[in-house]
Amino acid sequence: MIIINDLSIRLGHFKLHQVNMTIEKSQYGVLMGKTGCGKTTVLEAICGLRRVASGSIHLGGRDVTNLKPAERGIGFVPQEGAIFTTMSVRKNIGFALSVRKWKRQAIYERVDEIAEAVGVTHLLDRKPHGLSGGERQRIALARALAFKPDILCLDEPLSALDYDTRNDMCSLLKKIVQETGVTTLHITHNRNEAIKLADQIFIFQDGAIHQTSRQSLIPKQQETALDDI
Amino acid sequence: MNHPTNNIANHGEPENNPAISTELKHGKAYRVKSDMPFFTAFGLTSALYVLAIVAMIGAGIIKIEYQDFVNALSDQNIQYAIRLSLITCTITAILSVIVSVPIGYLMSRYQFPGSFLIDSVLDIPIILPPLVIGLSLLILFGLPIGGTESDPFTIDDAFRYLSNLILGRDLGIVFQIPAVILAQFLVACAFAVRTMRATYDQISRRHEDVALTLGCSHGQAFWRVVFPQSWRGVMTAFTLSWARALGEFGPILVFAGSVRMRTEVLPVSVFLELGIGNVKGALAVSLIMVAVAVLVLVVVRMFGGKTFESQRGAV
Numbered sequence: 001m002i003i004i005n006d007l008s009i010r011l012g013h014f015k016l017h018q019v020n021m022t023i024e025k026s027q028y029g030v031l032m033g034k035t036g037c038g039k040t041t042v043l044e045a046i047c048g049l050r051r052v053a054s055g056s057i058h059l060g061g062r063d064v065t066n067l068k069p070a071e072r073g074i075g076f077v078p079q080e081g082a083i084f085t086t087m088s089v090r091k092n093i094g095f096a097l098s099v100r101k102w103k104r105q106a107i108y109e110r111v112d113e114i115a116e117a118v119g120v121t122h123l124l125d126r127k128p129h130g131l132s133g134g135e136r137q138r139i140a141l142a143r144a145l146a147f148k149p150d151i152l153c154l155d156e157p158l159s160a161l162d163y164d165t166r167n168d169m170c171s172l173l174k175k176i177v178q179e180t181g182v183t184t185l186h187i188t189h190n191r192n193e194a195i196k197l198a199d200q201i202f203i204f205q206d207g208a209i210h211q212t213s214r215q216s217l218i219p220k221q222q223e224t225a226l227d228d229i
Numbered sequence: 230m231n232h233p234t235n236n237i238a239n240h241g242e243p244e245n246n247p248a249i250s251t252e253l254k255h256g257k258a259y260r261v262k263s264d265m266p267f268f269t270a271f272g273l274t275s276a277l278y279v280l281a282i283v284a285m286i287g288a289g290i291i292k293i294e295y296q297d298f299v300n301a302l303s304d305q306n307i308q309y310a311i312r313l314s315l316i317t318c319t320i321t322a323i324l325s326v327i328v329s330v331p332i333g334y335l336m337s338r339y340q341f342p343g344s345f346l347i348d349s350v351l352d353i354p355i356i357l358p359p360l361v362i363g364l365s366l367l368i369l370f371g372l373p374i375g376g377t378e379s380d381p382f383t384i385d386d387a388f389r390y391l392s393n394l395i396l397g398r399d400l401g402i403v404f405q406i407p408a409v410i411l412a413q414f415l416v417a418c419a420f421a422v423r424t425m426r427a428t429y430d431q432i433s434r435r436h437e438d439v440a441l442t443l444g445c446s447h448g449q450a451f452w453r454v455v456f457p458q459s460w461r462g463v464m465t466a467f468t469l470s471w472a473r474a475l476g477e478f479g480p481i482l483v484f485a486g487s488v489r490m491r492t493e494v495l496p497v498s499v500f501l502e503l504g505i506g507n508v509k510g511a512l513a514v515s516l517i518m519v520a521v522a523v524l525v526l527v528v529v530r531m532f533g534g535k536t537f538e539s540q541r542g543a544v
Contacts, residue, residue, distance in 0.1 A: 049438050069441040076442040082435035086457040096443035099453075140439075147444065 001025040002046065002151060002183055004209075007055035009041055016041060018055065021209045023200055025060070026181040028174075030194040033204030039187045042204075043153050046185065047076050060150045060183075072151070075144030075182070079156040081136035083128040089139055090115075090124040096147035110146060117176060118142045134165035138172070145180065152177065154186040158193060170196050191217045286519055293512050301513035306489050310498040311517070317406070317494060318474040321413040325421035325470035326463055333425025333466075334451065338434065354419035359479025362415055366484040370403050408485035409492050413477045417470035424469055428462025429455070465529055472525040475518060 002023040009016040016038045023029035033039045044050040046057055048069035056065045064072045084092050091098070093115060094107040102110070115121045118138045123131065131139070137157050144152060154173075158166045174197055177184050188194060194201050195217055202209050301307050336348060354362060370388075373381030385403045392400035402408050432455060440450035478496035485492040487501060495518050502511035 044438075047438070047442050049441065068446075069438075070444045070446065072442070074442050076439055078435045078439060080433070080435065082433060082439045084436060084440075084454050084458075086460075095440070095453075099444040099449065143439075143443070153442075 001058070001060055002029070002185060003056075003058040004042065004046070005056045005058070007042070007045060007057065008053040009038075009045055009050055010053050011041065011050070014038070014041070017207060019207075019209055021202055021211075023183055023185060025183055027199040028177055028184045028186065028197050029200045029202060030186045030188060030198035031202045031204060031209070032188060032191070032194055035189070037204045038207075039204050040155055042209075043155050043185060043187055046072075046151075047074050047153055048072050073149045074151045074153055075147070075149040077137070077140045077144050077152070077154045077157045079159060081133075081140040081157075083131070083136050083139055083143075085128055087128075088124070089120065089126050089128065089131075092128065092139055093120075093124075093142045093146050095143060100147065111142075114142045114146050117179070118145075118172060132165075133161050134169060137161065137169060141173070141176070145176065145182070148180070150183060152182045152184045154184065156187055156189070159189065166193075173197060289512055289516055289519070293509065293516060297509040297513045298516075301510050301517070304510070306493060306501075307498055307510075307514060309490050310493045310495050310514070313406070313409070313492075314475060314494040317409050317413060318471050320410050321417050321474040322421075322467045322471035324410075324414050325418040326467050328418050329421035329425040329466050329470075330456070330459075330463065332422050333427075334429050334455070336422075337426050337429035351419060351422050354416045355423075359416065359477070360483055363412060363480030363483025366408070366412060366415070366480060367403065370484075403484065404486040404488065404492065406485075406492060409481055409494060412480035412484045413474035416477055416480065417473040420473050421466035421470040424466040425459070425462055428459045428465075432458050468525050468529045472522055472529070475521060475525075 002021070004019060004021045006018045006020060007016065008018055019038075019042060021029075021031070021042070031039050031042070041050055045052055046059070048064070048067060048071075052065055056063055058064065059072060059074070083089075084095065087095070090111055094102075094111045097107045097110060111124070112121070115124055118141055120135065120138050120142060123135060123139070128136070128139070140157070157173075158169050161169060170193060173184075173186075186193070186197060195214055198214060201212050201214055201217065203212050332351065336344065336351070370385040371383050373383055374387060376382030376386075385401050388407075389399050389401045392398055400407070402411065436454050436458070437447075437450045440454045441447070445453065476496060477494075478500065481487075481492070481494060481497060482500070487493060487497045489501065493501065495514055498514045499511045499518075502508075502514060
């Protein structure tokens with residue numbers, strides 16, 4: 001469960017004032033909004049990557065407002081994947097486990113398991129150079145989920161992908177999130193993604209987050225579908 | 230009356246709007262001017278400068294004979310200068326990397342009150358005349374920190390005292406080998422800092438962010454993720470500071486002196502050989518330095534050219 005309570009953030013001239021949002025346990029929350037409205041800033045605050053001026057963030061019943069990112073138990077998939085370039089795909093996926101000093105055999109088995117779940121087993125011994133956008137995002141997802149986090153934060157993970165790859169990734173995300181029961185916050189511009197994936201949809205507008213129904217997005221679906229191709 | 234957006238629907242072809250018309254005004258095909266003058270001017274200017282560099286080095290090569298090299302290389306003083314240059318440059322380059330990695334990283338990642346000022350301070354060794362650096366160092370190490378007015382205890386004395394205490398040997402800084410290294414380091418490190426800062430600017434901060442959420446402290450994120458990605462930048466910083474240290478002369482002359490078989494590095498050799506009228510000797514030493522500098526440049530290009538390729542491909 002993700003609860004943001006009266007969250008205020010200051011970033012130079014940019015300000016977020018008393019933002020609220022609640023994503024229920026094991027639900028897939030999608031946050032939408034215009035570019036520059038502060039969606040990513042909220043996600044970064046949840047991950048512990050942004051200093052919070054006031055308010056609180058609760059994850060799974062824990063107040064994490066002042067905890068370090070490492071202590072929050074969040075799997076984070078950024079827009080561009082941010083695959084570690086000097087490591088093999090296997091080491092990328094097992095990174096969180098090696099930081100936690102898991103035994104080598106245990107890391108090996110867990111990496112195999114999660115790589116199979118996201119369909120990147122054939123890439124495990126490769127270096128990231130030359131991987132496609134879709135492959136990168138699958139690896140970033142596997143890396144984020146490898147240590148079995150309670151929360152998954154996705155920052156426009158599908159925005160750089162072509163239409164078909166994006167559809168594949170949508171199906172994969174839905175399947176993985178259902179199987180793991182991880183509470184998810186997904187940021188996107190794309191209505192179709194929201195309609196396909198979300199249990200809860202939030203719109204960031206005029207400095208506040210409003211929850212909306214999936215139904216309210218559907219009439220505009222055809223229009224956006226054309227934009228997306 | 231037609232609404233502009235309905236033109237196509239209403240008539241099947243756009244209305245002749247003068248603002249967006251593709252029809253040519255005078256019915257003539259538009260012709261672009263020749264590119265020849267542009268490329269001739271730019272090409273000639275570039276060629277002149279490249280020619281000046283090549284001619285400068287070429288003149289030295291034409292003037293010198295093989296025997297001059299043999300004479301120079303068999304001179305004990307020059308041999309000592311080569312050895313001292315290689316050792317001091319390597320120590321300077323290592324120190325520069327050790328110092329430039331944290332500075333480059335912090336300056337690249339964090340904005341804080343006064344960071345602009347620190348940024349400017351970091352450029353001082355680059356813009357300051359070399360002789361001024363030597364003079365400033367000389368004054369700094371001569372500053373009294375105790376003793377009496379007639380017999381002051383200077384910073385240099387403090388180093389002597391400490392080295393006596395720890396190593397049992399009286400090792401000062403001024404006019405000694407450490408002065409050579411310090412003079413080289415102060416200038417060379419500024420170049421290494423610029424290189425490392427550019428390197429960390431090129432590495433997306435998102436890599437660290439992800440590492441932090443995956444369980445790393447800032448230190449772990451740096452050493453496990455960021456530093457390995459910056460190794461080409463580190464190599465470039467090392468070679469650049471090494472090359473810069475090799476050519477350093479002004480501050481060494483003032484701060485370390487030009488004592489043969491003690492603080493004589495290769496640029497000092499050129500100066501001393503010229504001083505005694507041995508132009509061919511000075512030329513031989515100069516060409517040895519040119520050869521080393523070219524070698525270093527090639528290495529820098531090899532690393533520098535590919536510095537950010539792997540990172541770019543991975544983002």
